[in-house]
Each structure stands twice: as structure tokens, then as C-alpha cells.
Amino acid sequence: MxxxxxxxxxxxxxxxxxxxxxxxxxxxxxxxxxxxxxxxxxxxxxxxxxxxxxxxxxxxxxxxxxxxxxxxxxxxxxxxxxxxxxxxxxxxxxxxxxxxxxxxxxxxxxxxxxxxxxxxxxLRDKPKDILSKLAKSKNLWQKRIAILATFDDIYHKKSEETLKIAKILLHDKHDLIHKAVGWMLREVGKRVDEKVLLKFLDEHYKTMPRTMLRYAIERLSEPKRLAYLRGKI
Structure with missing residues (x-):
């Protein structure tokens, strides 16, 4: 010991x-x-x-x-x-x-x-190919590592890698991935640019898991949240 x-x-x-x-x-x-x-x-x-x-x-x-x-x-x-x-x-x-x-x-x-x-x-100033590899893993925790690692980019006002990994994980079956991806998308809207988040949501909200969507839209105005939840965008 x-x-x-x-x-x-x-x-x-x-x-x-x-x-x-x-x-x-x-x-x-x-x-x-x-x-x-x-x-x-x-x-x-x-x-x-x-x-x-x-x-x-x-x-x-x-x-x-x-x-x-x-x-x-x-x-x-x-x-x-x-x-x-x-x-x-x-x-x-x-x-x-x-x-x-x-x-x-x-x-x-x-x-x-x-x-x-x-x-x-x-990976902040390096190629991030390893994140896509992790995101495509069958291992739950490697997939969560992939999306959470992009939080560093978000802190530095970048969203490209987060959106890339989010697309890979968009139809993952596990609730913990839904929550993690939704959380990072929400942070993109909060820390990078809400317009970037809205563009991503407009393209994918109808097919993304409900939990992921709910996490992603938490900081939006109530009318926008309701519009996404009701499919009226």
C-alpha cells in the first residue's frame, strides 16, 4: 500500500x-x-x-x-x-x-x-484527430472524454471541435453522452456565440436525443426553448 x-x-x-x-x-x-x-x-x-x-x-x-x-x-x-x-x-x-x-x-x-x-x-494548439477516434470508440468513458476535452476550446472561444465531436455523438444511445454533449453545446452558446449554437440546433434539433436538446437550450430565452421543444423552428 x-x-x-x-x-x-x-x-x-x-x-x-x-x-x-x-x-x-x-x-x-x-x-x-x-x-x-x-x-x-x-x-x-x-x-x-x-x-x-x-x-x-x-x-x-x-x-x-x-x-x-x-x-x-x-x-x-x-x-x-x-x-x-x-x-x-x-x-x-x-x-x-x-x-x-x-x-x-x-x-x-x-x-x-x-x-x-x-x-x-x-491538444489546444495541436491536431485533434485523437478526439474523433475516442468519440467513435465503443467505450462510454472514452466518448465522454472526447466531448469534455473540447471544453478547453470553448474556454478559448472556439467551437469547431465541439461541434465536430457533437455530430459524431449525436445519435449515441447513452444518457450520459446525451447530457455531456448537450452541456458542451450549451457552453458554446454561453461562452463562444449563441448564433453558433442556434445554427447547430436548427440543423439537428429534430433528430437529437431529447435530453441532449434540453441541456443544450437551457440558457436560451423561454420562447426559443419552447419553439425547439415543440418543433416549431
């Missing part, structure tokens, strides 16, 4: 285990089936992260391979912290480690708190 695992265990709570397992859908047939929790809340995980920002990549990977959800999240948040202060070589190493270990980045919080800050940030 790594020293950091012992540190994390100090914050565990048996009372929170059942709540977290229910929240992250760990029952048979659910998207988080079989995931193990020890009952640590995110603020406490971040406390441990702050004390272990110099953890080696080898130790981070060991932690990331843990069956314990909170330990994997801790590993990923340390990667995010190291990425922010790393040089070009370090950033590339972290990006590569991340993509080699997507098998262990297997719930929405693990993806959402890290994909924009590592994958998106690394």
Missing part, C-alpha cells in the same frame, strides 16, 4: 459509502457497476492532493489502477495539478499516461474533472 492510500483512508467514512455507490450507479447493469467506494468526499480528496503534488508518475499510475474510486480520482487530480505546472516534456508524459489509462477513468466525475485540463489543454 502506498503512503498516500493510507492518508486517504483517514478520511474514509462507512456512512458515506452507500450514498456514493448509489449516486455513482454501481449496481448490476448500471454504468458504474462494480466500482468500489470507501466514503471520501471530494474536498478531503483535494486536501490529500495538495500534500502529494510531487508524487512520481509511477506511483500515480499505481494509484490510478486502484479498484477504489476515490483513489483513482486522487491520482487524476494530482495529474491535473502536475500538468498545470509542468514543462513541455512533463505535459506530454501526463497526456500519454492519461490516454494509456482510460480503462481506469471510468465514471463521469473522473472524466469531467480531468479531460478538459489534460487532454483538452494538451
Amino acid at each position: 502506498l503512503a498516500i492510500q493510507k492518508e486517504l483512508k483517514k478520511y474514509s467514512s462507512s456512512k458515506k459509502v452507500e450514498i456514493l455507490q448509489r449516486f455513482f450507479k454501481t449496481n448490476t447493469g448500471e454504468y458504474g457497476e462494480g466500482d468500489k467506494f470507501i466514503g471520501i468526499v471530494v474536498p478531503d480528496i483535494r486536501k490529500v492532493v495538495k500534500q502529494n503534488t510531487a508524487l512520481s508518475l509511477n506511483e500515480i499510475v499505481i494509484l490510478l489502477h486502484s479498484p477504489v474510486h476515490e483513489e483513482r480520482l486522487c491520482a487524476l487530480l494530482i495529474l491535473v495539478t502536475q500538468y498545470k505546472v509542468g514543462d513541455i516534456k512533463k505535459k506530454k508524459q501526463i497526456f500519454q499516461v492519461y490516454l494509456k489509462n482510460t480503462k481506469y477513468i471510468n465514471n463521469w466525475d473522473l472524466v469531467d474533472l480531468t479531460a478538459p485540463n489534460i487532454v483538452g489543454a494538451y
